[in-house]
Amino acid sequence: MAGTYVITRINVTIDFINEFAINNSNKLETELQLNVLVVDDNLINRMLINKVLSKWGIKIEFAENGLEAVNKIENNPNIDVVLMDIHMPVMGGLEATQIIRAKTEPYYQDLPIIALTASMLSSEVNEITNSGMSDYILKPFDPKALIDKLSKYQKH
Numbered sequence: 001m002a003g004t005y006v007i008t009r010i011n012v013t014i015d016f017i018n019e020f021a022i023n024n025s026n027k028l029e030t031e032l033q034l035n036v037l038v039v040d041d042n043l044i045n046r047m048l049i050n051k052v053l054s055k056w057g058i059k060i061e062f063a064e065n066g067l068e069a070v071n072k073i074e075n076n077p078n079i080d081v082v083l084m085d086i087h088m089p090v091m092g093g094l095e096a097t098q099i100i101r102a103k104t105e106p107y108y109q110d111l112p113i114i115a116l117t118a119s120m121l122s123s124e125v126n127e128i129t130n131s132g133m134s135d136y137i138l139k140p141f142d143p144k145a146l147i148d149k150l151s152k153y154q155k156h
Contacts, residue, residue, distance in 0.1 A: 031057025032147070033155045035078050038062050039069040039093065040085040040116060045139065049083065052143045058150070065089055066096025073100060073111070081153045082113045084133070086124070094131040101132035112153050116141070 038049050041064050053060050061079070063069040065088045073079055084093035093115060100108050115128045115136035128136050137146055 032151060033057075034080045034150060034153060035059045035061070036150065037069060037072055037076075037079045037082045039064075039066065039082060039088070039096070041065055041088040042085070045085070045116070049141075049146075052146060053150075056147060066091030066093055066099075069093075069096050070099050073108070077107050079111065080155065081150060082111060083116055083137075084113050085116045086128070093133075094127055097131040097133050114149060 036053060036058050038046060038053075038060060039062075040046050040049070046062055050060055050062075061072060061076070063072050066084070067090050069082065069084065070091070073082070084097060086093045097113050100111065100113065103109075112134045113132070115133045116139055117124060117128070117136055118139045120136070120138060125136075135149060137149060
């Protein structure tokens with residue numbers, strides 16, 4: 001029964017995202033000109049985020065853990081925003097963010113890093129803030145909330 005529930009939830013989420021993209025396709029005057037690194041160990045989460053972001057013309061790269069994310073950011077200073085899961089194997093999002101923020105170059109200090117998190121306990125909000133993350137969004141995410149957050153960082 002649990003497997004059926006998960007599959008049903010995924011289908012509902014994908015249907016919601018498809019409907020959102022179709023019904024809101026004219027809300028933005030132009031596509032978002034962003035390069036986004038999505039860091040999440042969960043394939044389903046990456047697929048859902050990819051579906052939403054690609055509808056808005058956002059260029060997307062993926063990493064499955066914090067260590068991969070740090071390496072991609074060091075090797076590609078063209079990333080505009082990072083969407084970072086908190087809990088991942090190898091290296092979590094909080095540790096990865098601390099490593100990125102420890103670099104002295106302005107790019108690493110100013111790079112927007114948005115936490116992807118399933119819960120927002122007050123202790124977790126403090127951890128996110130203290131790690132140097134710029135913002136957070138709850139999973140499962142509302143596509144409009146995600147696009148609203150990302151649009152703040154659009155290149156002009």
